[in-house]
Amino acid sequence: MKIKERKRDGVAILEMSGKLMGGPDAEAFDETLKTLIHEGCRNVIVNMERVRWVNSTGLGILISGYTTLKKSGGELKLLKVSDRIENIFIVSKLFTVFESFQEEDEAVMSFS
């Protein structure tokens, strides 16, 4: 998994690509969020457009990130989740937790 980071209107946008599956991915994602929190940026959008698939350990990474940001007073929201990944969120009932958007403008505005 690769993570590219940029900021827009005080919101961090993490462009993820590849496969989200635990192991080193968890450390990289956790480290990125900790750095953002340290910098005072607590609202994060994870762009999933280029993520091919997620397994249960990958879901755990997103849950951990969601919890970390929530505890620091921020939020983690999802952008452009594919139908394949959305199905996993539906069966695991996590679609009730994560706010998800198809348009970046809409996702950024949801924090204001």
Add this chain to the structure above:
Amino acid sequence: MSSKIEIKLPSQMEYLGVPDAVLMEIGSDLDCCKRSLEELGTSVIEACTNAMEHGNKLDEATPIEVVFDVEDETITITVLDHGPGFDYDSWQPSDELMRERGRGILIMREFSDRVEFGKHADGRFQIRLIKTLEPDTEDD
């Protein structure tokens, strides 16, 4: 169409995409919808995650084996590891929504028609995923 494909993978997460890619290739020759094929792909990724992590303890030198049996649109995938396995009959899904682990069996079960756990004749632990793929439609 009837065929059997066997692959061995080192027990490292970076290889989890291989069985999914093999399945997508098999599916490209079948009259099945993309969603149905992807559901089985998600199941096999979970079965292999379980086999690598819990079965073979991510030991690169101890491979998992994945066997694809294709009989028309019904695919049976057997994932074998060298671990002791677990007691599936006493397994209960957790209702803790924000748990970070423990969704693998749920995902396999939701996205396959049938999931079987047990010992292979040679003593290895095996997970069998069985699914009849839905036919392709114009809506897919």
